[in-house]
Every structure is written in structure tokens, then in C-alpha cells.
Amino acid sequence: MINALYKDEVLDIMRTSPVIPVIAIDDIAHAVPLAKALVAGGIRVLEVTLRTVHGLAAIRAMAEQVPGAIVGVGTLTHPDEFAAARDAGAVFGVSPGLTPALIAAAKSSGLPLLPGVMTPSEVMTAREAGFRQLKLFPAVPAGGVGMLNAIAGPLADITFCPTGGISIDTAAQFLACKNVACVGGSWLTPKAALQAGDWAQITALATAASQLRAK
Structure with missing residues (x-):
């Protein structure tokens, strides 16, 4: 019963920010100013993915240098990444799916995990392993709001963070679902803004996102 051990911790993290930005760092110099810009806009929970070679270094820099940031690691796909991310300063993890090795x-x-699921059977499998907070991924291809509403009845004890295909224009629709605590999205960190060092734009996007709230 893994997630059950961290139930309150994971749920508290999910409820801290209505949107968790999915961050891919291509230039390590961007890590700290990006995190500061997001926190300044009211978005404190940051998912730094391991999709680039700078993932762990970015987690360490953000955790050490950005007060108020709650730094997690995303795209966990291999067992050895958990301890490395924890040692870098990550306080939670996110995976696109769930396997016995990841469990x-x-x-x-000891790293609290928000695992990804896509189908009702995967939700039930994750629940049997002790997980009650899950990431619906990829959310839009998986059925989006319709899927979340449909499974809210038979799987009422599950709380979701849908991620994948969500934008500022559709986030409120997902947050209106009774089984959604937050959403994940990459729109808060557009690549052009990062490359230009336009941290004011990032803060503006974060401010707009922070004003969204789950029902």
C-alpha cells in the first residue's frame, strides 16, 4: 500500500496549485529564473521532467535556490530514477504509467508517487496497489472530461490530476470535475518565452493559472 502511506502528502501537494506545470529544461541556466517566475505568479508546485539531460540538475537548483517552490520530478520511467530524484531534492514524483518495478x-x-493511468482497468490496478491519487494521462486522448465524469461514480475514491492536451482555455472544464484536484500543463512554460528569457510572460501565465480553482 504505497500511496496510502503518503495519501495526505500527495493530496496536499495536488491541492496547493490548480495547475502543475510540466517543465522540460533545455538550458540549465533557465531553471532558477523559471521557477522564481512561476512562484511569483502563485504556482508553487513544479514538475521537472527527466525528458532532458538537465532534469536532475534543474531539480537540485530549484529546490536549493527558490524559496516556496515544491519541486517534483516527472517522467519517472525507470526504478533507479526515484532515489536519484529524491537525492536531488524532489519531494514527489510523477510517472506516465505504473509497473511493479516502479511501485x-x-x-x-520513500518518494511519494502520482502515477499515470489511462483506462478504468489501469485505475483499478493502481488502486489495488494502494494508490488513490492518480494522473490521467494523456488526458484528452483518454476521453478528457467525459472520461473523468464517467468513472467518478464507480471509482469515487480516486482523485485525479489530468495531464496531456490541456490548455488555459480548457483547464477550467477539467477542474470543474468533482474528482479532479488539479491539472498538469505545459502551456505555462512556452519554449519561446524560455529561450527569450521572458520571465514576465511566465509570471503572467502563472498568475492566470493560479486563479483557476478546482470545485
Whole structure:
């Protein structure tokens, strides 16, 4: 029963920000100013993915240098990444799916995990492993709001963070679902703004996102 051990911790993190930005760092120099810009706009929970070689270094820099940031690690796909991310300063993890090896790694590392699911059967499998907070991924291809509303009845004890295909224009629709605590999105960190060092734009996007709230 992994997630059950961290139920309150994971849920508290999900409820801290209505939107969790999905961050891919291509230039390590962007890590700290980006995190500061997001926190300044009211978005404190940051998911730094391991999709680039700078992922762990960015997590460490944000965790050490950005007060108020709650830094997590995303795109966990291999068991050995859990301990490395925890040691870098991550306080939670996010995975695109869930396997027995990832469950074991979450348990051994002590890193609270928000695992990805796409179908009702995957939700039930994750629940049997002790998880009650899940990431619906990819949310829009998985059925979006319709899927979330449909499974809210038979799987009423699950709280979701839908991620994948969500934008500022559709986020409110997802947050209106009774089984959604927050959403994940990459629109808060557009690549052009990062490359230009336009941190004011990032803060503006974060401010707009922080004003969204789950029902």
C-alpha cells in the first residue's frame, strides 16, 4: 500500500496549485529564473521532467535556490530514477504509467508517487496497489472530461490530476470535475518565452493559472 502511506502528502501537494506545470529544461541556466517566475505568479508546485539531460540538475537548483517552490520530478520511467530524484531534492514524483518495478522503487525510495493511468482497468490496478491519487494521462486522448465524469461514480475514491492536451482555455472544464484536484500543463512554460528569457510572460501565465480553482 504505497500511496496510502503518503495519501495526505500527495493530496496536499495536488491541492496547493490548480495547475502543475510540466517543465522540460533545455538550458540549465533557465531553471532558477523559471521557477522564481512561476512562484511569483502563485504556482508553487513544479514538475521537472527527466525528458532532458538537465532534469536532475534543474531539480537540485530549484529546490536549493527558490524559496516556496515544491519541486517534483516527472517522467519517472525507470526504478533507479526515484532515489536519484529524491537525492536531488524532489519531494514527489510523477510517472506516465505504473509497473511493479516502479511501485517497488516508490516504496524503497520513500518518494511519494502520482502515477499515470489511462483506462478504468489501469485505475483499478493502481488502486489495488494502494494508490488513490492518480494522473490521467494523456488526458484528452483518454476521453478528457467525459472520461473523468464517467468513472467518478464507480471509482469515487480516486482523485485525479489530468495531464496531456490541456490548455488555459480548457483547464477550467477539467477542474470543474468533482474528482479532479488539479491539472498538469505545459502551456505555462512556452519554449519561446524560455529561450527569450521572458520571465514576465511566465509570471503572467502563472498568475492566470493560479486563479483557476478546482470545485
